[in-house]
Amino acid sequence: MLRSSSVLLVLATLCACKEPKGVEVDARHLVPAEADAVFGFELAPLRDSPIGPLIHTAMQGDADMRGMLASIPDCDVDLANMRGLMATVVDANDKFVAVIESPNIGDEGTVRCIEKGFAKATGGPSGILLFETKGDVRVTPQQDGGYLVVLNKNAIAIMDKSWEDVVFAAIADPATRNTTTPLAKALAQVDAKTDAWFAVALPDEARAGMTDIEGADGITVVRASADLSSGMKLDVGLSTRDAPNAKVLEGSLTKLITELKPGLAGVGLPATLLDTLTVKANDADVAASLAVDEGALPGVIATLAPLFAEG
Structure with a gap:
Protein backbone atom coordinates (compact mmCIF):
# COMPACT_ATOMS: atom_id res chain seq x y z
CA MET A 1 0.00 0.00 0.00
CA LEU A 2 1.35 3.40 -0.94
CA ARG A 3 2.15 5.80 1.83
CA SER A 4 0.10 8.99 1.73
CA SER A 5 3.32 11.02 1.51
CA SER A 6 4.28 9.14 -1.67
CA VAL A 7 0.90 9.81 -3.23
CA LEU A 8 1.19 13.49 -2.39
CA LEU A 9 4.67 13.57 -3.91
CA VAL A 10 3.41 12.07 -7.19
CA LEU A 11 0.48 14.49 -7.32
CA ALA A 12 2.75 17.42 -6.61
CA THR A 13 5.09 16.33 -9.39
CA LEU A 14 2.24 16.01 -11.89
CA CYS A 15 0.87 19.41 -10.97
CA ALA A 16 4.30 20.96 -11.37
CA CYS A 17 4.53 19.77 -14.99
CA LYS A 18 3.51 22.69 -17.17
CA GLU A 19 2.64 22.64 -20.82
CA PRO A 20 5.45 24.19 -22.84
CA LYS A 21 4.72 27.80 -23.69
CA GLY A 22 5.20 27.24 -27.41
CA VAL A 23 6.78 29.68 -29.83
CA GLU A 24 5.42 32.39 -32.08
CA VAL A 25 7.58 32.49 -35.20
CA ASP A 26 7.16 33.68 -38.76
CA ALA A 27 7.08 30.48 -40.82
CA ARG A 28 9.51 32.01 -43.32
CA HIS A 29 12.15 32.12 -40.58
CA LEU A 30 12.12 28.32 -40.29
CA VAL A 31 13.21 27.82 -43.92
CA PRO A 32 16.73 26.32 -43.95
CA ALA A 33 19.50 28.06 -45.88
CA GLU A 34 19.78 24.97 -48.08
CA ALA A 35 16.20 25.32 -49.39
CA ASP A 36 15.77 26.60 -52.93
CA ALA A 37 11.97 26.67 -53.30
CA VAL A 38 9.19 27.91 -51.02
CA PHE A 39 5.43 28.02 -51.61
CA GLY A 40 2.86 29.70 -49.38
CA PHE A 41 -0.91 30.03 -49.46
CA GLU A 42 -4.15 31.08 -47.79
CA LEU A 43 -6.40 28.07 -48.27
CA ALA A 44 -9.87 29.65 -48.53
CA PRO A 45 -9.23 32.21 -51.30
CA LEU A 46 -7.04 29.74 -53.17
CA ARG A 47 -9.66 26.99 -52.96
CA ASP A 48 -12.50 29.30 -54.00
CA SER A 49 -10.73 30.89 -56.98
CA PRO A 50 -10.70 29.55 -60.55
CA ILE A 51 -7.07 28.56 -60.07
CA GLY A 52 -7.96 26.35 -57.09
CA PRO A 53 -8.86 23.18 -59.04
CA LEU A 54 -5.59 23.40 -60.99
CA ILE A 55 -3.52 23.51 -57.81
CA HIS A 56 -5.67 20.85 -56.15
CA THR A 57 -5.06 18.52 -59.10
CA ALA A 58 -1.32 19.15 -58.89
CA MET A 59 -1.34 18.36 -55.16
CA GLN A 60 -3.18 15.10 -55.81
CA GLY A 61 -0.15 13.90 -57.74
CA ASP A 62 1.85 13.55 -54.51
CA ALA A 63 0.78 10.61 -52.31
CA ASP A 64 1.60 12.33 -49.01
CA MET A 65 -0.15 15.55 -50.02
CA ARG A 66 -3.15 13.58 -51.25
CA GLY A 67 -3.38 11.81 -47.91
CA MET A 68 -3.12 15.07 -46.00
CA LEU A 69 -5.89 16.67 -48.06
CA ALA A 70 -8.11 13.68 -47.36
CA SER A 71 -7.47 13.59 -43.61
CA ILE A 72 -7.76 17.21 -42.48
CA PRO A 73 -11.46 17.89 -43.27
CA ASP A 74 -12.61 15.23 -40.76
CA CYS A 75 -10.71 16.82 -37.89
CA ASP A 76 -11.26 19.94 -35.79
CA VAL A 77 -9.46 22.28 -38.18
CA ASP A 78 -10.74 25.64 -39.40
CA LEU A 79 -10.20 25.36 -43.15
CA ALA A 80 -11.58 28.86 -43.70
CA ASN A 81 -8.63 30.27 -41.76
CA MET A 82 -5.78 28.01 -42.79
CA ARG A 83 -2.43 29.26 -44.02
CA GLY A 84 0.52 27.14 -45.08
CA LEU A 85 4.15 27.25 -46.16
CA MET A 86 6.22 24.48 -47.73
CA ALA A 87 9.96 24.62 -48.39
CA THR A 88 12.17 22.09 -50.13
CA VAL A 89 15.20 21.45 -52.30
CA VAL A 90 13.87 20.87 -55.81
CA ASP A 91 16.27 18.06 -56.70
CA ALA A 92 16.00 16.22 -53.34
CA ASN A 93 13.20 14.05 -51.99
CA ASP A 94 14.36 14.02 -48.37
CA LYS A 95 14.53 17.73 -47.60
CA PHE A 96 11.18 19.25 -46.73
CA VAL A 97 9.62 21.42 -44.06
CA ALA A 98 6.05 22.65 -43.86
CA VAL A 99 4.28 24.97 -41.45
CA ILE A 100 0.49 24.91 -41.22
CA GLU A 101 -1.37 27.60 -39.29
CA SER A 102 -5.05 27.36 -38.35
CA PRO A 103 -7.05 27.85 -35.14
CA ASN A 104 -6.76 24.74 -32.93
CA ILE A 105 -4.52 22.77 -35.30
CA GLY A 106 -1.86 22.60 -32.56
CA ASP A 107 -4.17 20.74 -30.18
CA GLU A 108 -2.71 17.27 -29.61
CA GLY A 109 -6.11 15.66 -30.12
CA THR A 110 -6.42 17.36 -33.49
CA VAL A 111 -2.93 16.20 -34.45
CA ARG A 112 -3.83 12.62 -33.54
CA CYS A 113 -6.99 12.87 -35.66
CA ILE A 114 -5.01 14.10 -38.67
CA GLU A 115 -2.44 11.32 -38.26
CA LYS A 116 -5.16 8.67 -38.07
CA GLY A 117 -6.90 10.03 -41.15
CA PHE A 118 -3.61 10.30 -43.03
CA ALA A 119 -2.77 6.68 -42.29
CA LYS A 120 -6.19 5.58 -43.50
CA ALA A 121 -5.95 7.65 -46.69
CA THR A 122 -2.47 6.39 -47.58
CA GLY A 123 -2.99 2.78 -46.50
CA GLY A 124 -0.21 3.02 -43.94
CA PRO A 125 -0.22 1.93 -40.31
CA SER A 126 -1.75 4.24 -37.73
CA GLY A 127 0.77 4.30 -34.92
CA ILE A 128 0.57 5.74 -31.44
CA LEU A 129 1.82 9.33 -31.40
CA LEU A 130 4.26 9.78 -28.53
CA PHE A 131 4.59 13.45 -27.69
CA GLU A 132 7.55 14.79 -25.78
CA THR A 133 8.66 18.25 -24.76
CA LYS A 134 11.63 19.77 -26.56
CA GLY A 135 12.44 23.20 -25.24
CA ASP A 136 9.33 25.34 -25.59
CA VAL A 137 7.46 23.03 -27.98
CA ARG A 138 5.86 19.60 -28.10
CA VAL A 139 7.15 17.15 -30.70
CA THR A 140 6.42 13.65 -31.94
CA PRO A 141 8.72 11.58 -34.18
CA GLN A 142 7.46 10.50 -37.58
CA GLN A 143 7.54 6.90 -38.77
CA ASP A 144 9.99 7.56 -41.62
CA GLY A 145 12.13 10.01 -39.68
CA GLY A 146 11.71 13.68 -38.97
CA TYR A 147 9.30 15.28 -36.54
CA LEU A 148 5.92 16.88 -36.24
CA VAL A 149 6.23 19.93 -33.99
CA VAL A 150 3.42 21.71 -32.18
CA LEU A 151 4.75 25.27 -32.37
CA ASN A 152 1.72 26.63 -30.50
CA LYS A 153 -2.00 25.95 -30.31
CA ASN A 154 -2.51 27.42 -33.79
CA ALA A 155 0.55 26.19 -35.69
CA ILE A 156 2.38 22.95 -36.44
CA ALA A 157 5.53 22.18 -38.39
CA ILE A 158 6.54 18.97 -40.15
CA MET A 159 10.13 18.32 -41.18
CA ASP A 160 12.21 15.61 -42.79
CA LYS A 161 15.01 14.00 -40.81
CA SER A 162 17.77 15.73 -42.78
CA TRP A 163 16.52 19.14 -41.65
CA GLU A 164 15.78 18.30 -38.00
CA ASP A 165 18.79 20.03 -36.51
CA VAL A 166 18.55 23.26 -38.47
CA VAL A 167 14.78 23.66 -37.97
CA PHE A 168 14.92 22.88 -34.25
CA ALA A 169 17.75 25.40 -33.91
CA ALA A 170 15.67 28.04 -35.70
CA ILE A 171 12.71 27.31 -33.43
CA ALA A 172 14.80 27.66 -30.28
CA ASP A 173 17.14 30.52 -31.17
CA PRO A 174 16.28 33.47 -33.44
CA ALA A 175 20.00 34.12 -33.96
CA THR A 176 20.32 30.88 -35.95
CA ARG A 177 17.56 31.68 -38.43
CA ASN A 178 18.53 32.12 -42.06
CA THR A 179 18.19 35.75 -43.15
CA THR A 180 21.17 36.20 -45.45
CA THR A 181 20.79 33.86 -48.45
CA PRO A 182 19.28 35.30 -51.66
CA LEU A 183 16.15 33.20 -51.09
CA ALA A 184 15.77 34.44 -47.51
CA LYS A 185 16.05 38.04 -48.68
CA ALA A 186 13.42 37.37 -51.34
CA LEU A 187 11.11 35.79 -48.74
CA ALA A 188 11.40 38.93 -46.63
CA GLN A 189 9.94 40.89 -49.56
CA VAL A 190 6.93 38.58 -49.91
CA ASP A 191 3.67 39.37 -48.16
CA ALA A 192 3.04 36.04 -46.40
CA LYS A 193 -0.66 36.90 -46.08
CA THR A 194 -1.10 37.00 -49.85
CA ASP A 195 -3.51 34.40 -51.21
CA ALA A 196 -0.70 32.45 -52.91
CA TRP A 197 3.01 33.09 -53.33
CA PHE A 198 6.30 31.39 -54.08
CA ALA A 199 10.02 32.05 -54.22
CA VAL A 200 12.59 29.97 -56.09
CA ALA A 201 16.38 30.35 -56.13
Missing part, protein backbone atom coordinates in the same frame (compact mmCIF):
# COMPACT_ATOMS: atom_id res chain seq x y z
CA LEU A 202 17.83 29.52 -59.54
CA PRO A 203 20.94 27.31 -59.60
CA ASP A 204 23.89 28.19 -61.81
CA GLU A 205 23.06 25.50 -64.36
CA ALA A 206 19.53 26.84 -64.79
CA ARG A 207 20.76 30.39 -65.32
CA ALA A 208 23.36 29.20 -67.82
CA GLY A 209 20.58 27.94 -70.05
CA MET A 210 18.59 31.18 -69.99
CA THR A 211 20.27 32.83 -72.94
CA ASP A 212 17.22 33.48 -75.14
CA ILE A 213 16.37 36.62 -73.16
CA GLU A 214 19.23 39.04 -72.63
CA GLY A 215 19.89 39.54 -68.93
CA ALA A 216 17.88 36.50 -67.82
CA ASP A 217 21.05 34.53 -67.05
CA GLY A 218 21.64 36.97 -64.20
CA ILE A 219 18.39 36.17 -62.36
CA THR A 220 19.18 34.67 -58.94
CA VAL A 221 15.70 34.41 -57.38
CA VAL A 222 12.17 34.52 -58.78
CA ARG A 223 9.35 35.45 -56.42
CA ALA A 224 5.67 35.97 -57.13
CA SER A 225 2.47 36.62 -55.24
CA ALA A 226 -1.15 36.46 -56.36
CA ASP A 227 -4.18 38.30 -55.01
CA LEU A 228 -7.23 36.21 -55.97
CA SER A 229 -9.96 38.33 -54.38
CA SER A 230 -11.25 39.49 -57.77
CA GLY A 231 -9.71 37.84 -60.80
CA MET A 232 -5.96 37.73 -60.25
CA LYS A 233 -3.40 40.40 -59.56
CA LEU A 234 0.05 38.92 -60.05
CA ASP A 235 3.20 40.60 -58.76
CA VAL A 236 6.54 39.13 -59.80
CA GLY A 237 9.99 40.06 -58.55
CA LEU A 238 13.22 39.03 -60.26
CA SER A 239 16.39 39.44 -58.19
CA THR A 240 19.46 39.82 -60.40
CA ARG A 241 23.23 40.09 -59.99
CA ASP A 242 23.34 43.88 -60.01
CA ALA A 243 21.59 47.06 -61.14
CA PRO A 244 23.04 47.07 -64.70
CA ASN A 245 21.84 43.47 -65.14
CA ALA A 246 18.35 44.47 -63.97
CA LYS A 247 18.22 47.35 -66.43
CA VAL A 248 19.17 45.08 -69.35
CA LEU A 249 16.54 42.55 -68.28
CA GLU A 250 13.88 45.26 -68.06
CA GLY A 251 14.53 46.19 -71.68
CA SER A 252 14.53 42.58 -72.86
CA LEU A 253 11.23 41.77 -71.13
CA THR A 254 9.58 44.93 -72.41
CA LYS A 255 10.59 43.98 -75.95
CA LEU A 256 9.37 40.40 -75.46
CA ILE A 257 5.95 41.56 -74.26
CA THR A 258 5.57 43.70 -77.36
CA GLU A 259 6.42 40.72 -79.56
CA LEU A 260 4.00 38.37 -77.77
CA LYS A 261 0.89 40.56 -77.83
CA PRO A 262 -0.10 40.04 -81.50
CA GLY A 263 -0.11 36.24 -81.14
CA LEU A 264 -2.22 35.91 -77.98
CA ALA A 265 -5.58 35.50 -79.70
CA GLY A 266 -4.16 32.81 -81.96
CA VAL A 267 -3.44 30.53 -78.98
CA GLY A 268 -6.80 31.10 -77.32
CA LEU A 269 -5.84 33.87 -74.92
CA PRO A 270 -7.48 37.30 -74.65
CA ALA A 271 -5.82 39.73 -77.04
CA THR A 272 -5.70 42.29 -74.22
CA LEU A 273 -4.19 39.91 -71.64
CA LEU A 274 -0.83 41.68 -71.45
CA ASP A 275 -2.17 45.23 -71.71
CA THR A 276 -1.91 45.73 -67.93
CA LEU A 277 1.54 44.14 -67.65
CA THR A 278 4.21 46.51 -66.39
CA VAL A 279 7.94 45.87 -66.01
CA LYS A 280 10.24 48.14 -64.02
CA ALA A 281 13.85 47.83 -62.85
CA ASN A 282 14.70 49.09 -59.36
CA ASP A 283 18.34 48.72 -58.37
CA ALA A 284 19.13 44.98 -58.77
CA ASP A 285 15.47 43.93 -58.93
CA VAL A 286 12.97 43.82 -61.76
CA ALA A 287 9.31 44.06 -60.77
CA ALA A 288 6.46 42.98 -63.02
CA SER A 289 2.74 43.29 -62.38
CA LEU A 290 -0.23 41.86 -64.26
CA ALA A 291 -3.98 42.04 -63.58
CA VAL A 292 -6.41 39.53 -65.09
CA ASP A 293 -10.09 40.35 -64.61
CA GLU A 294 -12.48 37.87 -63.05
CA GLY A 295 -14.33 37.14 -66.27
CA ALA A 296 -11.21 36.31 -68.27
CA LEU A 297 -9.39 34.28 -65.62
CA PRO A 298 -11.16 30.89 -66.09
CA GLY A 299 -10.44 30.93 -69.84
CA VAL A 300 -6.81 31.89 -69.29
CA ILE A 301 -6.38 29.06 -66.80
CA ALA A 302 -8.06 26.54 -69.10
CA THR A 303 -5.72 27.52 -71.93
CA LEU A 304 -2.55 27.45 -69.85
CA ALA A 305 -3.36 24.38 -67.71
CA PRO A 306 -2.01 21.85 -70.25
CA LEU A 307 1.33 23.66 -70.23
CA PHE A 308 1.61 23.20 -66.45
CA ALA A 309 0.56 19.57 -66.75
CA GLU A 310 3.34 18.94 -69.27
CA GLY A 311 5.87 20.62 -66.99
Whole structure:
Protein backbone atom coordinates (compact mmCIF):
# COMPACT_ATOMS: atom_id res chain seq x y z
CA MET A 1 0.00 0.00 0.00
CA LEU A 2 1.35 3.40 -0.94
CA ARG A 3 2.15 5.80 1.83
CA SER A 4 0.10 8.99 1.73
CA SER A 5 3.32 11.02 1.51
CA SER A 6 4.28 9.14 -1.67
CA VAL A 7 0.90 9.81 -3.23
CA LEU A 8 1.19 13.49 -2.39
CA LEU A 9 4.67 13.57 -3.91
CA VAL A 10 3.41 12.07 -7.19
CA LEU A 11 0.48 14.49 -7.32
CA ALA A 12 2.75 17.42 -6.61
CA THR A 13 5.09 16.33 -9.39
CA LEU A 14 2.24 16.01 -11.89
CA CYS A 15 0.87 19.41 -10.97
CA ALA A 16 4.30 20.96 -11.37
CA CYS A 17 4.53 19.77 -14.99
CA LYS A 18 3.51 22.69 -17.17
CA GLU A 19 2.64 22.64 -20.82
CA PRO A 20 5.45 24.19 -22.84
CA LYS A 21 4.72 27.80 -23.69
CA GLY A 22 5.20 27.24 -27.41
CA VAL A 23 6.78 29.68 -29.83
CA GLU A 24 5.42 32.39 -32.08
CA VAL A 25 7.58 32.49 -35.20
CA ASP A 26 7.16 33.68 -38.76
CA ALA A 27 7.08 30.48 -40.82
CA ARG A 28 9.51 32.01 -43.32
CA HIS A 29 12.15 32.12 -40.58
CA LEU A 30 12.12 28.32 -40.29
CA VAL A 31 13.21 27.82 -43.92
CA PRO A 32 16.73 26.32 -43.95
CA ALA A 33 19.50 28.06 -45.88
CA GLU A 34 19.78 24.97 -48.08
CA ALA A 35 16.20 25.32 -49.39
CA ASP A 36 15.77 26.60 -52.93
CA ALA A 37 11.97 26.67 -53.30
CA VAL A 38 9.19 27.91 -51.02
CA PHE A 39 5.43 28.02 -51.61
CA GLY A 40 2.86 29.70 -49.38
CA PHE A 41 -0.91 30.03 -49.46
CA GLU A 42 -4.15 31.08 -47.79
CA LEU A 43 -6.40 28.07 -48.27
CA ALA A 44 -9.87 29.65 -48.53
CA PRO A 45 -9.23 32.21 -51.30
CA LEU A 46 -7.04 29.74 -53.17
CA ARG A 47 -9.66 26.99 -52.96
CA ASP A 48 -12.50 29.30 -54.00
CA SER A 49 -10.73 30.89 -56.98
CA PRO A 50 -10.70 29.55 -60.55
CA ILE A 51 -7.07 28.56 -60.07
CA GLY A 52 -7.96 26.35 -57.09
CA PRO A 53 -8.86 23.18 -59.04
CA LEU A 54 -5.59 23.40 -60.99
CA ILE A 55 -3.52 23.51 -57.81
CA HIS A 56 -5.67 20.85 -56.15
CA THR A 57 -5.06 18.52 -59.10
CA ALA A 58 -1.32 19.15 -58.89
CA MET A 59 -1.34 18.36 -55.16
CA GLN A 60 -3.18 15.10 -55.81
CA GLY A 61 -0.15 13.90 -57.74
CA ASP A 62 1.85 13.55 -54.51
CA ALA A 63 0.78 10.61 -52.31
CA ASP A 64 1.60 12.33 -49.01
CA MET A 65 -0.15 15.55 -50.02
CA ARG A 66 -3.15 13.58 -51.25
CA GLY A 67 -3.38 11.81 -47.91
CA MET A 68 -3.12 15.07 -46.00
CA LEU A 69 -5.89 16.67 -48.06
CA ALA A 70 -8.11 13.68 -47.36
CA SER A 71 -7.47 13.59 -43.61
CA ILE A 72 -7.76 17.21 -42.48
CA PRO A 73 -11.46 17.89 -43.27
CA ASP A 74 -12.61 15.23 -40.76
CA CYS A 75 -10.71 16.82 -37.89
CA ASP A 76 -11.26 19.94 -35.79
CA VAL A 77 -9.46 22.28 -38.18
CA ASP A 78 -10.74 25.64 -39.40
CA LEU A 79 -10.20 25.36 -43.15
CA ALA A 80 -11.58 28.86 -43.70
CA ASN A 81 -8.63 30.27 -41.76
CA MET A 82 -5.78 28.01 -42.79
CA ARG A 83 -2.43 29.26 -44.02
CA GLY A 84 0.52 27.14 -45.08
CA LEU A 85 4.15 27.25 -46.16
CA MET A 86 6.22 24.48 -47.73
CA ALA A 87 9.96 24.62 -48.39
CA THR A 88 12.17 22.09 -50.13
CA VAL A 89 15.20 21.45 -52.30
CA VAL A 90 13.87 20.87 -55.81
CA ASP A 91 16.27 18.06 -56.70
CA ALA A 92 16.00 16.22 -53.34
CA ASN A 93 13.20 14.05 -51.99
CA ASP A 94 14.36 14.02 -48.37
CA LYS A 95 14.53 17.73 -47.60
CA PHE A 96 11.18 19.25 -46.73
CA VAL A 97 9.62 21.42 -44.06
CA ALA A 98 6.05 22.65 -43.86
CA VAL A 99 4.28 24.97 -41.45
CA ILE A 100 0.49 24.91 -41.22
CA GLU A 101 -1.37 27.60 -39.29
CA SER A 102 -5.05 27.36 -38.35
CA PRO A 103 -7.05 27.85 -35.14
CA ASN A 104 -6.76 24.74 -32.93
CA ILE A 105 -4.52 22.77 -35.30
CA GLY A 106 -1.86 22.60 -32.56
CA ASP A 107 -4.17 20.74 -30.18
CA GLU A 108 -2.71 17.27 -29.61
CA GLY A 109 -6.11 15.66 -30.12
CA THR A 110 -6.42 17.36 -33.49
CA VAL A 111 -2.93 16.20 -34.45
CA ARG A 112 -3.83 12.62 -33.54
CA CYS A 113 -6.99 12.87 -35.66
CA ILE A 114 -5.01 14.10 -38.67
CA GLU A 115 -2.44 11.32 -38.26
CA LYS A 116 -5.16 8.67 -38.07
CA GLY A 117 -6.90 10.03 -41.15
CA PHE A 118 -3.61 10.30 -43.03
CA ALA A 119 -2.77 6.68 -42.29
CA LYS A 120 -6.19 5.58 -43.50
CA ALA A 121 -5.95 7.65 -46.69
CA THR A 122 -2.47 6.39 -47.58
CA GLY A 123 -2.99 2.78 -46.50
CA GLY A 124 -0.21 3.02 -43.94
CA PRO A 125 -0.22 1.93 -40.31
CA SER A 126 -1.75 4.24 -37.73
CA GLY A 127 0.77 4.30 -34.92
CA ILE A 128 0.57 5.74 -31.44
CA LEU A 129 1.82 9.33 -31.40
CA LEU A 130 4.26 9.78 -28.53
CA PHE A 131 4.59 13.45 -27.69
CA GLU A 132 7.55 14.79 -25.78
CA THR A 133 8.66 18.25 -24.76
CA LYS A 134 11.63 19.77 -26.56
CA GLY A 135 12.44 23.20 -25.24
CA ASP A 136 9.33 25.34 -25.59
CA VAL A 137 7.46 23.03 -27.98
CA ARG A 138 5.86 19.60 -28.10
CA VAL A 139 7.15 17.15 -30.70
CA THR A 140 6.42 13.65 -31.94
CA PRO A 141 8.72 11.58 -34.18
CA GLN A 142 7.46 10.50 -37.58
CA GLN A 143 7.54 6.90 -38.77
CA ASP A 144 9.99 7.56 -41.62
CA GLY A 145 12.13 10.01 -39.68
CA GLY A 146 11.71 13.68 -38.97
CA TYR A 147 9.30 15.28 -36.54
CA LEU A 148 5.92 16.88 -36.24
CA VAL A 149 6.23 19.93 -33.99
CA VAL A 150 3.42 21.71 -32.18
CA LEU A 151 4.75 25.27 -32.37
CA ASN A 152 1.72 26.63 -30.50
CA LYS A 153 -2.00 25.95 -30.31
CA ASN A 154 -2.51 27.42 -33.79
CA ALA A 155 0.55 26.19 -35.69
CA ILE A 156 2.38 22.95 -36.44
CA ALA A 157 5.53 22.18 -38.39
CA ILE A 158 6.54 18.97 -40.15
CA MET A 159 10.13 18.32 -41.18
CA ASP A 160 12.21 15.61 -42.79
CA LYS A 161 15.01 14.00 -40.81
CA SER A 162 17.77 15.73 -42.78
CA TRP A 163 16.52 19.14 -41.65
CA GLU A 164 15.78 18.30 -38.00
CA ASP A 165 18.79 20.03 -36.51
CA VAL A 166 18.55 23.26 -38.47
CA VAL A 167 14.78 23.66 -37.97
CA PHE A 168 14.92 22.88 -34.25
CA ALA A 169 17.75 25.40 -33.91
CA ALA A 170 15.67 28.04 -35.70
CA ILE A 171 12.71 27.31 -33.43
CA ALA A 172 14.80 27.66 -30.28
CA ASP A 173 17.14 30.52 -31.17
CA PRO A 174 16.28 33.47 -33.44
CA ALA A 175 20.00 34.12 -33.96
CA THR A 176 20.32 30.88 -35.95
CA ARG A 177 17.56 31.68 -38.43
CA ASN A 178 18.53 32.12 -42.06
CA THR A 179 18.19 35.75 -43.15
CA THR A 180 21.17 36.20 -45.45
CA THR A 181 20.79 33.86 -48.45
CA PRO A 182 19.28 35.30 -51.66
CA LEU A 183 16.15 33.20 -51.09
CA ALA A 184 15.77 34.44 -47.51
CA LYS A 185 16.05 38.04 -48.68
CA ALA A 186 13.42 37.37 -51.34
CA LEU A 187 11.11 35.79 -48.74
CA ALA A 188 11.40 38.93 -46.63
CA GLN A 189 9.94 40.89 -49.56
CA VAL A 190 6.93 38.58 -49.91
CA ASP A 191 3.67 39.37 -48.16
CA ALA A 192 3.04 36.04 -46.40
CA LYS A 193 -0.66 36.90 -46.08
CA THR A 194 -1.10 37.00 -49.85
CA ASP A 195 -3.51 34.40 -51.21
CA ALA A 196 -0.70 32.45 -52.91
CA TRP A 197 3.01 33.09 -53.33
CA PHE A 198 6.30 31.39 -54.08
CA ALA A 199 10.02 32.05 -54.22
CA VAL A 200 12.59 29.97 -56.09
CA ALA A 201 16.38 30.35 -56.13
CA LEU A 202 17.83 29.52 -59.54
CA PRO A 203 20.94 27.31 -59.60
CA ASP A 204 23.89 28.19 -61.81
CA GLU A 205 23.06 25.50 -64.36
CA ALA A 206 19.53 26.84 -64.79
CA ARG A 207 20.76 30.39 -65.32
CA ALA A 208 23.36 29.20 -67.82
CA GLY A 209 20.58 27.94 -70.05
CA MET A 210 18.59 31.18 -69.99
CA THR A 211 20.27 32.83 -72.94
CA ASP A 212 17.22 33.48 -75.14
CA ILE A 213 16.37 36.62 -73.16
CA GLU A 214 19.23 39.04 -72.63
CA GLY A 215 19.89 39.54 -68.93
CA ALA A 216 17.88 36.50 -67.82
CA ASP A 217 21.05 34.53 -67.05
CA GLY A 218 21.64 36.97 -64.20
CA ILE A 219 18.39 36.17 -62.36
CA THR A 220 19.18 34.67 -58.94
CA VAL A 221 15.70 34.41 -57.38
CA VAL A 222 12.17 34.52 -58.78
CA ARG A 223 9.35 35.45 -56.42
CA ALA A 224 5.67 35.97 -57.13
CA SER A 225 2.47 36.62 -55.24
CA ALA A 226 -1.15 36.46 -56.36
CA ASP A 227 -4.18 38.30 -55.01
CA LEU A 228 -7.23 36.21 -55.97
CA SER A 229 -9.96 38.33 -54.38
CA SER A 230 -11.25 39.49 -57.77
CA GLY A 231 -9.71 37.84 -60.80
CA MET A 232 -5.96 37.73 -60.25
CA LYS A 233 -3.40 40.40 -59.56
CA LEU A 234 0.05 38.92 -60.05
CA ASP A 235 3.20 40.60 -58.76
CA VAL A 236 6.54 39.13 -59.80
CA GLY A 237 9.99 40.06 -58.55
CA LEU A 238 13.22 39.03 -60.26
CA SER A 239 16.39 39.44 -58.19
CA THR A 240 19.46 39.82 -60.40
CA ARG A 241 23.23 40.09 -59.99
CA ASP A 242 23.34 43.88 -60.01
CA ALA A 243 21.59 47.06 -61.14
CA PRO A 244 23.04 47.07 -64.70
CA ASN A 245 21.84 43.47 -65.14
CA ALA A 246 18.35 44.47 -63.97
CA LYS A 247 18.22 47.35 -66.43
CA VAL A 248 19.17 45.08 -69.35
CA LEU A 249 16.54 42.55 -68.28
CA GLU A 250 13.88 45.26 -68.06
CA GLY A 251 14.53 46.19 -71.68
CA SER A 252 14.53 42.58 -72.86
CA LEU A 253 11.23 41.77 -71.13
CA THR A 254 9.58 44.93 -72.41
CA LYS A 255 10.59 43.98 -75.95
CA LEU A 256 9.37 40.40 -75.46
CA ILE A 257 5.95 41.56 -74.26
CA THR A 258 5.57 43.70 -77.36
CA GLU A 259 6.42 40.72 -79.56
CA LEU A 260 4.00 38.37 -77.77
CA LYS A 261 0.89 40.56 -77.83
CA PRO A 262 -0.10 40.04 -81.50
CA GLY A 263 -0.11 36.24 -81.14
CA LEU A 264 -2.22 35.91 -77.98
CA ALA A 265 -5.58 35.50 -79.70
CA GLY A 266 -4.16 32.81 -81.96
CA VAL A 267 -3.44 30.53 -78.98
CA GLY A 268 -6.80 31.10 -77.32
CA LEU A 269 -5.84 33.87 -74.92
CA PRO A 270 -7.48 37.30 -74.65
CA ALA A 271 -5.82 39.73 -77.04
CA THR A 272 -5.70 42.29 -74.22
CA LEU A 273 -4.19 39.91 -71.64
CA LEU A 274 -0.83 41.68 -71.45
CA ASP A 275 -2.17 45.23 -71.71
CA THR A 276 -1.91 45.73 -67.93
CA LEU A 277 1.54 44.14 -67.65
CA THR A 278 4.21 46.51 -66.39
CA VAL A 279 7.94 45.87 -66.01
CA LYS A 280 10.24 48.14 -64.02
CA ALA A 281 13.85 47.83 -62.85
CA ASN A 282 14.70 49.09 -59.36
CA ASP A 283 18.34 48.72 -58.37
CA ALA A 284 19.13 44.98 -58.77
CA ASP A 285 15.47 43.93 -58.93
CA VAL A 286 12.97 43.82 -61.76
CA ALA A 287 9.31 44.06 -60.77
CA ALA A 288 6.46 42.98 -63.02
CA SER A 289 2.74 43.29 -62.38
CA LEU A 290 -0.23 41.86 -64.26
CA ALA A 291 -3.98 42.04 -63.58
CA VAL A 292 -6.41 39.53 -65.09
CA ASP A 293 -10.09 40.35 -64.61
CA GLU A 294 -12.48 37.87 -63.05
CA GLY A 295 -14.33 37.14 -66.27
CA ALA A 296 -11.21 36.31 -68.27
CA LEU A 297 -9.39 34.28 -65.62
CA PRO A 298 -11.16 30.89 -66.09
CA GLY A 299 -10.44 30.93 -69.84
CA VAL A 300 -6.81 31.89 -69.29
CA ILE A 301 -6.38 29.06 -66.80
CA ALA A 302 -8.06 26.54 -69.10
CA THR A 303 -5.72 27.52 -71.93
CA LEU A 304 -2.55 27.45 -69.85
CA ALA A 305 -3.36 24.38 -67.71
CA PRO A 306 -2.01 21.85 -70.25
CA LEU A 307 1.33 23.66 -70.23
CA PHE A 308 1.61 23.20 -66.45
CA ALA A 309 0.56 19.57 -66.75
CA GLU A 310 3.34 18.94 -69.27
CA GLY A 311 5.87 20.62 -66.99
